[in-house]
Amino acid sequence: MTSTAASCLLFLTMNSFDEAELCFPELLNSSCRKTMRPHSVSILTYILLSSISLLTVTLNLLVIISISHFKQLHTPTNLLLLSLAVSDFFVGFLMFFQIVLIDGCWLLGDFMCILYYVLDYIITSASIGTMVLISVDRYVAICDPLHYPNKVTQKRVKICVCLCWICSAFFQILLLKDNLEQPGRYNSCFGECVIVINYIAGLADIFVSFIGPVTVIIVLYMKVFVVAVSHARAMRSHIAAFPLECSVSVTANKSELKATRALGVVIFFFLVCLCPYFCVSITGQDSLINASTAAFVMCLFYFNSCLNPVIYAFFYPWFRKYIKVIVTLKILQPGSCETNML
Template sequence: MNITEHQQNITVQYCFPDNNSSCIKEVQGGPAYMLLFIILSCISVCTVFLNLLVIISISHFKQLHTPTNLLILSLAVADFLVGLFVMPVKIMELADSCWYLGEFWCYISPIINFLSITASLCSLIIIAVDRYIAVSDPLLYSTRITVCKMSVLITLSWSFSLFYNIIYLYFNGYFFQFQIRCYGECVLYVRHFWVTIDLVIFFIIPCSIILVLYFIIFKVARRQAKAVRAVTNGLSQNQGDKVSSSSETKAAKTLGIVIFVYLASWIPIYLSSMADENVTSVSLMYTVFAWLMYMNSSMNPLIYAIFYPWFRETTKYIVSCRIFESSSSMINLFSERL
């Protein structure tokens, strides 16, 4: 009996040994887990760094202060929060089953998590509407969509995201029924009813709107491309319109890729949420699909880097610290070759 107790003292560890109600610590070790932690940590760092480049680029360079780029900035801020706050916490939870950040941060963590995710979706919806107006009515776009109007719209979208997530957590008993089985645990329990509501409000309806708008955008863009080729036929006076139309079409295609990547990242976690009546944030399936969703925040800056020449140009200025030079914010980023 004494030998058995001695073996238990060696193998069993607690999150807080001085607390009688402490949770049992489950440490994930071994070379495979170490490699996984290193990979996920690198993804987190890259997500923060790449989205910070987007934020600095659009904020610093005056030429990028356009309504569409403000939406990209909003999306980058949401992705930046994912890389800075959400990913490190999830890595900590994978490495050790204990929650060391205290009860306050256990309350705040889901709010930051859900806020960044829902704000991303709101930004993508507004981006789809913005591209639809730009492609379908390009002559009136500059008068209908201004920087001031877009700033107000982005502020409203973030406010709505915050309000919805507080209501979501409140009605799942997160604030007044802190459900923990032992000290050192932080688990979010979501009722199946609210999973269904969230599926409709923040997946089915937004995704339907986005897909319908982009279907219309591509039809209009293709029709305009044919019209431009038929009318211009090499006439120099219409080259500006041709370039403008080509630019709008390219922007629509680029942001369409962003939408596709986003949907591919979101569909698995919603399907898994609907499969289980009681969804918890510590289940293996939820963890895998959640990380697939989080890594979407790393993909968007890479898409910009591939398709947007201005992002590559601003990155050179930022990395070389040339943005600290006087009048660097007034640099012309759109040369003939861009």
């Protein structure tokens, strides 16, 4: 082979290799490069994220159908769980966008990029707001049980949930205003999906969406825990002293304590899964951590939405019973919404 032919072959090989690394091979000078990783790793990541996404959507859809359809579940606390399930349901769909970004290329255009970020921010903010409402609900139920039915009504909870979602949408749209006005303005190459938030707005977002709500959640649940322990001791003493006179109020208290414990587990795992993501954002070390750590933080963040329905199934027998009714299609029978499983 002549030196000229060898040079041509080398050039063609290098050119095809470079094109294989580009998100848009036809845009040689302006296309972003793909994230190169072993094929087996990419396939495993696709399968894992797709499975989690499908499971998240399916499980939360069961929660949404259960609470929406069966009238017996239309309680203030369950309405809050419904709001949380809706946000988790959409998180499952947003994970498909993460699957698109596995190789580091965004192929859906600038508008879909900013739409993804807006929805992601709104859903995350609404989830955190719903967790605050759940903490307030448990605080009133345990610390002021006599006034709970009057203070926490279905109408008030619906108003609070609607305000939570509306305020989340308004705040996050305001936060991303510059990015919405000109989608893709901060992209350095084609195939990139980047947004930029100024320092002051980012700081405000961290305080409003994370530090403030988490502080409220922790303080309220610490108070709930102290009161719940004292209530549990009082109930044990009452049952020991009057074993034949277990009143309805004692049964009701047990039910509230059980619900508080279950929702406490939900909040605990929510904070465990959420804190690493926001801690990276607060410290500003997101550019220093490696790709594996960043992927783990994001997967942990999204996995929480899949975990919540599993917690309900573990703690709530009624949830398992209603799921059986839904899966066996008995929900299609006339009058199924009146089914009593409690």
